[in-house]
Every structure is written in C-alpha cells, then in structure tokens.
Amino acid sequence: MQKTLKSYFFWTHQRGSFHYDVMVTLILAFIFITPHLWNYGDKPSPNAALAGPIQVTGDGDHGLVITVPVKDVDVGIASDEKAVRRALHQAIEPVTGDAVSVTRWETVSDASGRPVLWKVWAHR
Numbered sequence: 001m002q003k004t005l006k007s008y009f010f011w012t013h014q015r016g017s018f019h020y021d022v023m024v025t026l027i028l029a030f031i032f033i034t035p036h037l038w039n040y041g042d043k044p045s046p047n048a049a050l051a052g053p054i055q056v057t058g059d060g061d062h063g064l065v066i067t068v069p070v071k072d073v074d075v076g077i078a079s080d081e082k083a084v085r086r087a088l089h090q091a092i093e094p095v096t097g098d099a100v101s102v103t104r105w106e107t108v109s110d111a112s113g114r115p116v117l118w119k120v121w122a123h124r
Helices: 002-010 018-037 081-096
Strands: 055-058 063-069 101-109 115-123
Touching (some): 002 018, 063 081, 081 101
Antiparallel strands (some): 055 063
C-alpha cells in the first residue's frame, strides 16, 4: 500500500495503465466537484450587473460624458448633491474605473416627463 501511494505521489505509472487512469479520475473529480463543496470566493458581486447599457463619449477635453439608465443609479432624483454625486460615481465606476470625478450631471426624460437617463460629465 505504501509503495502504491508513493508511486501515485511521484506519478510513476505509464499512461493508459489502471493506476494512471485512477490518478487522472481523482484529479478531474477534484476539479469538478470541489467548487460545489467549497466557497472559493470567486462569484461576481450581485450588484455588478447593470440594468441597461452605459454609453461613454469624450467631451472634447480630457473629460467623459457618460449616459447611465436611471435604474442603475441608487438614488432619488430629489436627493442632495453629495448623495447624487456618490451614487453616480458608483454607477459609472465599473466602466470608467475609480480614477474619475463626477463634475456635473442632468437627467434626460422621455415624452411623458419621466426621467430615463442620467447624463454625467466626469474628468480623470
């Protein structure tokens, strides 16, 4: 038994032999079964998914104009300026990265007057 375990550890069996197939089967079982048994912490965050597309364009300078759907921003339109700036920054961060600062914003409404988009100006 000790000799067999030692040969498994040093991988000394010929390809196609019974012991080689057992080793490969154990490795594949480990690869495919352990993610269901252990949490490796590699799942995407639940709030990483965006409700709609974000459009990014340049403003002619070194700034960006980002169009974000209202559903992707976690703040009411009547909130204070600091809360809106923080929520807009969090909404555009997956696309622009952390190195931008929101300078100004406005809402774009549909025909019925309901806001549908945030238009955000940001600089690096």
